[in-house]
Amino acid sequence: GDSVTQMEGPVTLSEEAFLTINCTxxxxxxxSLFWYVQYPGEGLQLLLKAxxxxxxxxxxxxEATYRKETTSFHLEKGSVQVSDSAVYFCALSGSxxxxxxxxxxxxxxxx
Amino acid sequence: GAGVSQSPSNKVxxxxxxxxLRCDPISGHTALYWYRQSLGQGLExxxxxxxxxxxxxxxLPSDRFSAERTGGSVSTxxxxxxxxxxxxxxxxxxxxxxxxxxxxFGEGSRLTVL
Numbered sequence: 001g002d003s004v005t006q007m008e009g010p011v012t013l014s015e016e017a018f019l020t021i022n023c024t025x026x027x028x029x030x031x032s033l034f035w036y037v038q039y040p041g042e043g044l045q046l047l048l049k050a051x052x053x054x055x056x057x058x059x060x061x062x063e064a065t066y067r068k069e070t071t072s073f074h075l076e077k078g079s080v081q082v083s084d085s086a087v088y089f090c091a092l093s094g095s096x097x098x099x100x101x102x103x104x105x106x107x108x109x110x111x
Numbered sequence: 112g113a114g115v116s117q118s119p120s121n122k123v124x125x126x127x128x129x130x131x132l133r134c135d136p137i138s139g140h141t142a143l144y145w146y147r148q149s150l151g152q153g154l155e156x157x158x159x160x161x162x163x164x165x166x167x168x169x170x171l172p173s174d175r176f177s178a179e180r181t182g183g184s185v186s187t188x189x190x191x192x193x194x195x196x197x198x199x200x201x202x203x204x205x206x207x208x209x210x211x212x213x214x215x216f217g218e219g220s221r222l223t224v225l
Contacts, residue, residue: 032212043115043216044154044202089154093212098144098167103153 002027002094006102013109021075021105023090031094033073038087080109115217117203123223132188132220136205143186149199161209193224
């Protein structure tokens with residue numbers, strides 16, 4: 001069945017460092033891919049999405065490119081801030097109506 | 112408010128008791144989802160509704176778990192004879208329609224079974 005694998009955390013960075021959180025997927029057909037973020041004490045919210053191969057989703061300085069050849073959707077940000085500290089979830093919407101999530105990666109950014 | 116509302120936000124119960132968790136979706140959203148988030152685990156899909164019907168109940172862990180949705184709006188997740196392994200945060204999300212992947216989540220109901 002469809003699945004998502006993302007790198008384990010926590011990821012610990014200094015402010016202004018470059019961020020990469022890896023995400024790969026297994027799916028039949030052509031899924032849509034998503035990154036959700038959960039800030040401390042808040043509900044999950046959609047960060048960005050891409051619906052077809054080579055699409056780049058972007059929001060709040062974060063980017064992710066849908067790579068069909070490597071079945072990946074890695075999240076990147078050029079310069080992280082303390083306020084980016086959160087748990088990030090990669091997810092896919094494929095052959096069924098449910099959204100399938102990875103296990104989440106905690107990001108901690110220190111000043 | 113305009114977001115997804117869940118209640119209670121925290122529930123502590125004794126093993127063997129029944130619990131009900133409630134979700135008020137965003138008005139007009141036809142799709143409603145329940146997920147479970149356990150410590151150190153990802154989000155585990157439980158069930159989703161399209162209107163009042165549940166096309167996919169595949170994620171319900173056992174027959175102690177059930178859910179219903181009435182009037183195309185409020186949903187209740189019921190756990191009977193709770194066990195300690197049921198302790199988790201139960202998340203509800205709604206979406207204008209199914210299969211968009213764009214879900215709006217509530218803040219969750221934290222269940223602790225003693």
